[in-house]
Amino acid sequence: MFKDQIGKQSNKVKNVVERGAVKKFAESIGDLHPIYFDEEVGEQSRYRKNIAPPTFPRVFDYGVIEGLNLPNKGLIHGEQTFHYVRPLLVGEEVYCYSKVKNYFEKKGNFGEMGFLVLESYGDDAAGNTIFSSTSTVVISEAVRKVLTR
Amino acid sequence: MSTLTELQIGESLKDIQLEPVSRMDLIKYSGASGDFNPIHTIDDEASKAGLPGIIAHGMWTMGNLAKLFTEYYEEGFIEDYSIRFKGMVFLNDVITLKAVLKEKEENKLSFTVQAVNGQGKDVLKGEVVYHQY
Numbered sequence: 001m002f003k004d005q006i007g008k009q010s011n012k013v014k015n016v017v018e019r020g021a022v023k024k025f026a027e028s029i030g031d032l033h034p035i036y037f038d039e040e041v042g043e044q045s046r047y048r049k050n051i052a053p054p055t056f057p058r059v060f061d062y063g064v065i066e067g068l069n070l071p072n073k074g075l076i077h078g079e080q081t082f083h084y085v086r087p088l089l090v091g092e093e094v095y096c097y098s099k100v101k102n103y104f105e106k107k108g109n110f111g112e113m114g115f116l117v118l119e120s121y122g123d124d125a126a127g128n129t130i131f132s133s134t135s136t137v138v139i140s141e142a143v144r145k146v147l148t149r
Numbered sequence: 150m151s152t153l154t155e156l157q158i159g160e161s162l163k164d165i166q167l168e169p170v171s172r173m174d175l176i177k178y179s180g181a182s183g184d185f186n187p188i189h190t191i192d193d194e195a196s197k198a199g200l201p202g203i204i205a206h207g208m209w210t211m212g213n214l215a216k217l218f219t220e221y222y223e224e225g226f227i228e229d230y231s232i233r234f235k236g237m238v239f240l241n242d243v244i245t246l247k248a249v250l251k252e253k254e255e256n257k258l259s260f261t262v263q264a265v266n267g268q269g270k271d272v273l274k275g276e277v278v279y280h281q282y
Contacts, residue, residue: 021181028174028181029212030167033219046223046282053219054227055212058182072186073198077207081231087222 002068002103002116002139009099010063012123017088021059022052029053042090050090054082057133062098062120070116070137078115079136085129094122094130101134114139153221153258153279162217162248162260169241170205178209205238210264210273217248217262218279225281228257232275236266243267248277256281 023037031053034041042050088094102117116137122130156162175189184206187194195203211232218227238244245265252259257278264273 024177025181025212028177029209029216031212031216031219033216033222035219035222051222053212054215054230055208058184058208058212073188077234079231079233080208080211081229082227083229084226087226 002100002114005065005068005100006103007100008065008068010065010097012095012097013061013063015060015094015096015122017052017056017090017092017094019050019090022050022056022090025056025059026053029055036090047087047089052088052090054084054087056088057082057096057120057122057131060094060096060120060122062096065098065100068100071139074140076138076140077135078138080133082131082133084131088122088130093125095125095127096120096122111141113141153224153281156250156258158250158253160250165213165217165246167213167244167246169243170238172203172240175203175205175209178206178212182206182208184208200237202239205242207232207234207273210238210244213244214246214262214264214273215277217246218277221279225256225258225279227277228280229276229278232262232273234273236270236272238264238266238272242272244272251276 026032026036035045036050036053098118098120101119105112105114116139118135120133124130179185179190188198188200189203189206192203215227248260248262250258251261257280260277262275262277263271266272
């Protein structure tokens with residue numbers, strides 16, 4: 001039921017690496033290094049700016065993939081990757097979108113499981129990719145039955 | 150602060166042991182990340198989902214794990230970070246974060262990274278490729 005979604009993607013959404021959001025995020029993962037929020041430390045660094053923690057892209061809006069209806073319950077986050085060309089800078093604009101990369105089913109301990117692989121991107125204003133990430137979401141048979149009902 | 154350049158294959162970064170996981174940790178992460186799935190914060194919702202209690206966001210643990218590398222920000226950055234979520238993290242679990250240098254190739258350092266619970270089980274395991282300037 002997700003197979004026909006492979007290749008679909010969302011429209012790019014403009015996000016900003018907001019100073020307050022970065023600080024709050026860093027606090028929430030106990031990564032309170034001044035490089036994330038102290039302006040002077042940022043200016044003194046090789047980046048000349050504050051940067052964001054590597055898992056910060058979790059907060060971005062990636063737009064909507066038309067026709068992809070994921071339930072908000074019963075999903076298991078199986079795997080996650082990030083690839084960076086460079087760290088994200090506080091204050092910069094990032095254009096984000098997602099794509100359905102793959103979907104397959106496999107027999108597991110809990111019956112037939114579905115694996116949905118979503119690929120997400122963050123580009124700069126010129127269209128150069130700053131980061132990409134993949135999330136593998138596991139969907140159990142029970143949840144899929146509810147969805148197709 | 151030492152530098153990553155001095156690190157030899159098989160050597161580890163300094164482990165970090167987190168405080169026992171609290172509900173407030175997960176409430177804060179929900180707010181900061183925008184992931185308000187209630188199985189991470191509300192007992193009833195967790196039990197409705199068949200869980201013995203609320204569980205931490207996988208991304209909370211993954212976010213924590215990356216901080217092993219933060220202090221080296223002038224030397225390089227995390228180029229690749231890939232994780233498999235292997236076990237659930239419950240309230241009061243004491244999680245230890247680890248990174249071992251596995252391979253060095255030119256300016257790329259590959260680390261095996263893991264988050265281990267109080268029973269010694271990996272809850273999260275994967276790899277960091279650190280790009281040195």
